Amino acid sequence: MRSKLFLPLVAAICSFFAISANAQSYAITNARIVTVSGATIEKGTVVIRNGLIDAVGANITAPADAQVFDATGLTVYPGFFDTLTNLGLGAAPAAPAGGGGRGGGPVAAAPASAAPQPTSNSNYPAGLRPEEVTSDDLRAGEAQFEANRNAGFTTVLSVGRTGIFNGQSAVINLAGENVSDMVIKSPFAEHISFVTLGSGGYPQSLLGTFAALRQMLYDAQRLQEWEKAYAANPKGMKRPEADKSLEALFPIVSGKMPVVFNANTEREIIRAIDLIKEFRLNGIIAGGQEAWKVADRLKANNVAVLLSLNFPKRTTASSPDADPEPLETLRTRAETPKGAGKLAAAGVKFAFESGGATAIGDFFTNAGKAVEAGLSKDAAVRAMTLGAAEILGVDNRLGSIEAGKIANLALVKGDLFGRDKFVPQIIIDGKVFEQKEPVRPPAGGRGQGGGGQTPAGPSLSGSYTINIDVPGSPLSSTLNFTQSGSGLTGTMVSSATGSAAIRDGKVTGNSFSFTTTVVFGGANLDITVSGSVSGNTITGTVDSAAGAVPFSGTKNP
Amino acid sequence: MKKITVYFALLFLLLSSLRLPVAAQSKNSVLIKNATVMTAVKGTLESTDILVENGKITKIGKGLAAPAGANVIDATGKYVTPGIIDCHSHSMLDAINEGAFSVTSMTRTRDMLNPTDITIYRALAGGVTSANLLHGSANSIGGQNTTVKFKWGHPVEDYPIADAPPGIKFAMGENVRQTTQAPQPGRPLRYPRTRQGTIQTMRDAFVRARDYKQSWDDFKAGKTKVQPRTDLELQPLVEVLEGKRLVHCHGYRSDEHLNLMLLADEFGFKIATLQHGLEAYKIAPEIAKRGTGVSIFTDSWGYKLEAYDAIPYNAYILWKNGVNVSINSDSDERMRRLNLDAAKVEKYGGVPEQDALQMITLNPAKQLGIDKRTGSIEIGKDGDLVVWSDHPFSVFSRVETTLIEGEVYFDRKKDGQLRLDMAKERETLEKLDVNKAPATGGGPPRIPATTRQAERDDAEYGDGGHR
Incomplete structure (x- = not known):
């Protein structure tokens, strides 16, 4: 529904053109080229032919048949990877079991019954069917990937998100009208979530989840041996059961196919590592919010991490009578951005994934936060290009700008990790997609929750009753506003602080700010109040030397 | 100003969310001095010392000498029981x-x-x-x-x-x-x-x-x-x-x-x-x-x-x-x-x-x-010991120190310091941008949780696993 409404809009601002096969090549000139596999070329050319990178270098001349794009001022990166998504699958996007995590809201234990289950004649219930393959369920058509391409992504790992066995994932390019055009590698890995079956059947608890996983892995090991023995000499031997669910586990128990465990907390990750050791699996962790706490174990067991960039953030102000947030939540928000740097320092292989983030742009800005928190920029770029390709086993064809590799490129204007990053061109399998830069709202208009963009809002004059969320002792107060033009005067009144006159009052659109001095706890306290009015609702922040606290309230009739 | 008192009032709640890092100390030797030792097998011994070395109880007696580097716990007037x-x-x-x-x-x-x-x-x-x-x-x-x-x-x-x-x-x-x-x-x-x-x-x-x-x-x-x-x-x-x-x-x-x-x-x-x-x-x-x-x-x-x-x-x-x-x-x-x-x-x-x-x-x-x-205070057993402020069967008695295999896992004095440290840490963490509520959330205020942690602790009998 939403995507249907979105498409005409996308079509209006985007266009793409294909380089006609064989006849023509495409050359990006005067670009800064971050090859990732080698040194960065400050000014050079990339030549693309037949969907592959034909040449790259500082002293390359564009071929005579080339359509030339002057990329002065732009940086060319290998196309970016998002190493865990459900792109291309029919189900509505949902937060993965491995996403969010502590501090970002409850970890969703997505029940297996959330999505309609295709009919299956497996011996196992929905959620315990490792034979299900993502590439069987992919939707054809590249329009569905528009938003992800525009953000800079060319390649993703895609898999369903429900059940204990999520199914076998696929590495796909975000272009191509047919599924066969999209798929780079399928299957890549079996994905496992530590969840229960919402159906009411076994397992109903995490205790059973681990027991059920173990039993299936043991049964698969046995069936594999049995089938081998039977193939060698069937005479006098009971025929092995043709169990497609167990057979799907053969490449896993023999270590040929990786197993991705969705695990965010330290103990979930340790449980996954314990299973990896117990069954000698080729294991990978996805999510990995607390992976840095067990970096030594990950390193020792050669377990790579698909690290979520969906960092936990505080989304709402608490209500006045809510308990203070748990210290662990506060810590997790502060520590999570440092995780990537710590994994890098410990020598753990990792690649970034979006972790079910609703705002796709957070991927790059949060990678920037990881850089601020200690990860080198090069390592951050690697974790979304060549490092990702290595973990997904496609580094011989993707992940860097080298002659002979698939022509997946992202042209970036501005700082890759900055808010103003823009991707004017993305190239996938040699196909060029263009995006026109949107007109930006005037400076100062952003960050006001939409309120600031409304021109000439109604006068803020009036009386408002607000609750100020001072931890442990919420305060009720009344704001009496008189607006004249962009000026604001009036009083702030409460039983605890008395009446105080507003100073330096300003109004911009629906937003306001002022300072005042109140008597609080027997002492004068200078406070700065800022906020906005939307309809009858007023929200904002009271800032002082004692810290910032949110407030909210309503206009008095 | 008032903030500090607020923090003290909330300390109990804070504890519920915390993993207190108890500094690992040398497991090598601990000497508990001059305690009333309730051995659980050989009666109660007055003014007695217990030496724990490498996690095991090695000596029980009076006037034991502390080995070099031993953690000495003075338990004068206090009781010691097995864990x-x-x-x-x-x-x-x-x-x-x-x-x-x-x-x-x-x-x-x-x-x-x-x-x-x-x-x-x-x-x-x-x-x-x-x-x-x-x-x-x-x-x-x-x-x-x-x-x-x-x-x-x-x-x-x-x-x-x-x-x-x-x-x-x-x-x-x-x-x-x-x-x-x-x-x-x-x-x-x-x-x-x-x-x-x-x-x-x-x-x-x-x-x-x-x-x-x-x-x-x-x-x-x-x-x-x-x-x-x-x-x-x-x-x-x-x-x-x-x-x-x-x-x-x-x-x-x-x-x-x-x-x-x-x-x-x-x-x-x-x-x-x-x-x-x-x-x-x-x-x-x-x-x-x-x-x-x-x-x-x-x-x-x-x-x-x-x-x-x-x-x-x-x-x-x-x-x-x-x-x-x-x-x-x-x-x-x-x-x-x-x-x-x-x-x-x-x-x-x-x-x-x-x-x-x-x-x-x-x-x-x-x-x-x-x-x-484990289970009693005898030579050769693990140093799983509890130091009580008073007779453990008294309602006035409190645990002062709990040791497992000679390592201190709970210490009432250290606990007080940890609470102060946590209050300080909270103050620092709450000032970080990432922990501040967005100024203009737009949505209605959050509905308070119907159960708070403190209440939940008493409501555990709803779980079929209990009793």
Whole structure:
């Protein structure tokens, strides 16, 4: 529904053109080229032919048949990877079991019954069917990937998100009208979530989840041996059961196919590592919010991490009578951005994934936060290009700008990790997609929750009753506003602080700010109040030397 | 300004979210000086020192010299007991019941250990050093137990006691029958629905386990070609039949517990403990004859129909009959006050002090098969020790220090400092941008949580795994 409404809009601002096969090549000139596999070329050319990178270098001349794009001022990166998504699958996007995590809201234990289950004649219930393959369920058509391409992504790992066995994932390019055009590698890995079956059947608890996983892995090991023995000499031997669910586990128990465990907390990750050791699996962790706490174990067991960039953030102000947030939540928000740097320092292989983030742009800005928190920029770029390709086993064809590799490129204007990053061109399998830069709202208009963009809002004059969320002792107060033009005067009144006159009052659109001095706890306290009015609702922040606290309230009739 | 007082008022709440890092110190040697030592086996020793070296008690006596670098704890005027052992706990488990089947012997509480659970630290503050972490009582045969030491701050693999014999939870009565629970819409009723069905479910499982064992024996003897399945459900029951796995069976009515022991007689093994057993006094001689232990509450009853026929003299009568009795908590909260539950046994019937102390130390150690290493203060045993401010059976007594294998895991003085450190840390963290609420959220204020942590601690009986 939403995507249907979105498409005409996308079509209006985007266009793409294909380089006609064989006849023509495409050359990006005067670009800064971050090859990732080698040194960065400050000014050079990339030549693309037949969907592959034909040449790259500082002293390359564009071929005579080339359509030339002057990329002065732009940086060319290998196309970016998002190493865990459900792109291309029919189900509505949902937060993965491995996403969010502590501090970002409850970890969703997505029940297996959330999505309609295709009919299956497996011996196992929905959620315990490792034979299900993502590439069987992919939707054809590249329009569905528009938003992800525009953000800079060319390649993703895609898999369903429900059940204990999520199914076998696929590495796909975000272009191509047919599924066969999209798929780079399928299957890549079996994905496992530590969840229960919402159906009411076994397992109903995490205790059973681990027991059920173990039993299936043991049964698969046995069936594999049995089938081998039977193939060698069937005479006098009971025929092995043709169990497609167990057979799907053969490449896993023999270590040929990786197993991705969705695990965010330290103990979930340790449980996954314990299973990896117990069954000698080729294991990978996805999510990995607390992976840095067990970096030594990950390193020792050669377990790579698909690290979520969906960092936990505080989304709402608490209500006045809510308990203070748990210290662990506060810590997790502060520590999570440092995780990537710590994994890098410990020598753990990792690649970034979006972790079910609703705002796709957070991927790059949060990678920037990881850089601020200690990860080198090069390592951050690697974790979304060549490092990702290595973990997904496609580094011989993707992940860097080298002659002979698939022509997946992202042209970036501005700082890759900055808010103003823009991707004017993305190239996938040699196909060029263009995006026109949107007109930006005037400076100062952003960050006001939409309120600031409304021109000439109604006068803020009036009386408002607000609750100020001072931890442990919420305060009720009344704001009496008189607006004249962009000026604001009036009083702030409460039983605890008395009446105080507003100073330096300003109004911009629906937003306001002022300072005042109140008597609080027997002492004068200078406070700065800022906020906005939307309809009858007023929200904002009271800032002082004692810290910032949110407030909210309503206009008095 | 006022903020600091607010923080102090909230300290208790803060604790619930915290993993207190207790600095690891040298395990090499600890000398507890001049204590009143309640050994739990050889009476109470006045003005006595205890030396713990490399985790083991090496000397008990007067005027012991401190080895170089030893951590010396002055316990003048204080009491020392062995670490308390809780023989029925569901602490630090992320999941307690797998209720989908009537037999879930394939599940392992070991998989569910959460070493960040604050109840561990609180248990240490009540002098508890070891616990029997059991599956819940939702089914006739539940999951495998884990016998742990509460090594707070250590990685999860340090918790299980490596040489403790494995065990398993069984259950009988109302929780298993599910007849007191409203049926869930769309969920079929689960067999068994009666007490006779419960014992039959157990018998059936053991018959299947016996057949399973036979199938492996036949395969090993070359009688069959295809290797049998590794059956995670039946394997632990084979271990029960072979006497290698301890059965801890939840139950209330004496007729049911007697039936269980007769079933064990039939299959040739011994029940390790009858858990709860509020009516065990009625069959004390039968229990004593088989060498089965009983693990009870001292005076908690009446919370469901099958828990009515209870008396506070249960422990005394069992003890008088020579039964090994332990007193357990089955509760994260009551676990911290097991010393007072032991004191009650002195009051009701007059069990001697040392025998009462044994009911929370040596007796549960024997029931769990860990009495060679813990449960009493004797040379050669683990340095699992509790320093009390007063006689541990006094309501005024508080735990000052709790040690496991000579390492301090709870120290009341350090605890005070940790609280201040946490308040400071919170102040710093709350100032970070990432922890500030967005100024213009737009949405309505959040509806407050209906239950707060402090209330939740008391509301644990809603969980089918308890009692």
